[in-house]
Every structure is written in C-alpha cells, then in structure tokens.
Amino acid sequence: MFFFKRSKKKHQEDLHIDLDNVPEHIAIIMDGNGRWAKAKGLPRTMGHKAGVETIRNIVKDCSNIGIKYLTLYAFSTENWKRPKDEVNALMELLVTYLRQEFEELNRNNVIINNIGDISMLPKRCREELDSAYERTKNNTGLTLNLALNYGGRKEILDAVNGLVDDIKDGKLQCTKVTEDILERYLYTKDMPDPDIIIRPSGEQRLSNFLLWQCAYSEFWYSNINWPDFTKEDLHKAIWDYQHRDRRFGGIK
DSSP states (O other): OEEEOOOTTOOGGGSOOOTTSOOSEEEEEOOOHHHHHHHTTOOHHHHHHHHHHHHHHHHHHHHHHTOSEEEEEEEETTGGGSOHHHHHHHHHHHHHHHHHHHHHHHHTTOEEEEESOGGGSOHHHHHHHHHHHHHHTTOOSOEEEEEEEEOHHHHHHHHHHHHHHHHHTTSOOOSSOOHHHHHTTSTTTTSOOOSEEEEOSSOOSOSSOSTTTTTTOEEEEESOOGGGOOHHHHHHHHHHHHTSOOOTTSOO
16 A cells, blocks of 8 residues: 655656556545644535546546546445535535536546436436436546445445346346356446545545445545645656556466
C-alpha cells in the first residue's frame, strides 16, 4: 500500500507514465467532500458540488489516456444513514450531473453505466440512469460505472440469491458453484477486476467497496480530499501502479 502526500515539486511531466501500460480498470472511493467543506467553513453539500467538478476532470483524463473502465463509489448502502437533506442533495446532484454532462460524455464515446441496487433511488434518478445507459450502451470508449446504493456484501448476497433462484427455476444446471459461475451474477459481470483502487482523504479502508473484485487490486491512498484531487494526482497513482511488482500469488 502506498500513502501519497502531494509534493509541489512533482508534476505530471516528471512521471513518465507508460501510456501503453495504463490500468485497464481504475476504481475510486471518492472521499473527503465533507472534510473539504468543513475546512472552508462551508456546508457539506458544497463539498459534494465541488466533488462533481473533480469527477468531470478525472473522467475526461481517464478517457484521454485510454482507461477502459472507471468505477466511482458515489453512494453506498450505508450512506442512507446520513441526514435526509444531505441525501436529497446527493440525489439532486446525480440528476444534475447526468443531464449536464451527458452530451460531452456521449460525444467522447463514454458508456454511462451503474452498479448497485438502484431500485431504492428516487424515480427521477433511476430514469436518468436508465436513459443515459440506453443512449450510450453502444459506445466503445471508457465505461463509467457509477456505484450507487452499492455495498460489496450486498452484491455478493444478491449474486448468491440470483444463482440459487436460477437453479431452482431450471435456468442454470450445475452441481458445483465455481468462481466463474458466481461472477456472472455480480454487478460487474463481464468486466475485469479493478487493477488499482484509489482512496483520497487519508482514510485507509475499503468501506464495503468491491469486496469480491479487489482480491488482487493494488491500493493507493492519499491525504488529498476528493475536491482537490487532480489529474496529476491520478497520474501519480498510475505511475506508482506501473512500478509495482504484481505477482498474483506467484513468483516471477
């Protein structure tokens, strides 16, 4: 694990990122919006609004450098415990983001996807998500996964229950469940596991994020709050990833 404190002496051009060896799948736990706002004496909702601007910049850069999948932890199954006003503000921000950014994302060949149980989201959110996916599903560039009402444990439970139901209904014939079979029932089916999981804000935990998929992911932490996270920080994470020795339990 690598904990990064930004240095003003390090710039993107100094990192010599190998654009032929960028991670196929980057996942980010977007953390620190509230702390960013508090440090500035602002309401927490202003931190979330500032975080949306960071999303815009990071998605654009990932698309430009050839990342195939970007998964953003936007709202967890536990986030419903937050104050109602904050939850409502987050839902409104989701709708606003999808409406304002759709044309540019679509123009840049981005697939707008979601993972998680969105059935609990407000109707307007579900409609915007469904519409964005239907209108971009045939694009061939970056797949942007918005993890909404997402929980790693719930994902595994949903996968197991879906598998059991299909066996009962005769849709699946098997006497032994394998990893490959179970993975067909995950929210991320047909996607590669994340190569690297990035968490800003100084916290060093997964917070119920991609528990199955992270088995051999690299982890990269920083003390930078999400609204202050830049493409230079992203490139630093990628540079570190490219200089790690990934053996997947074996020996080189």
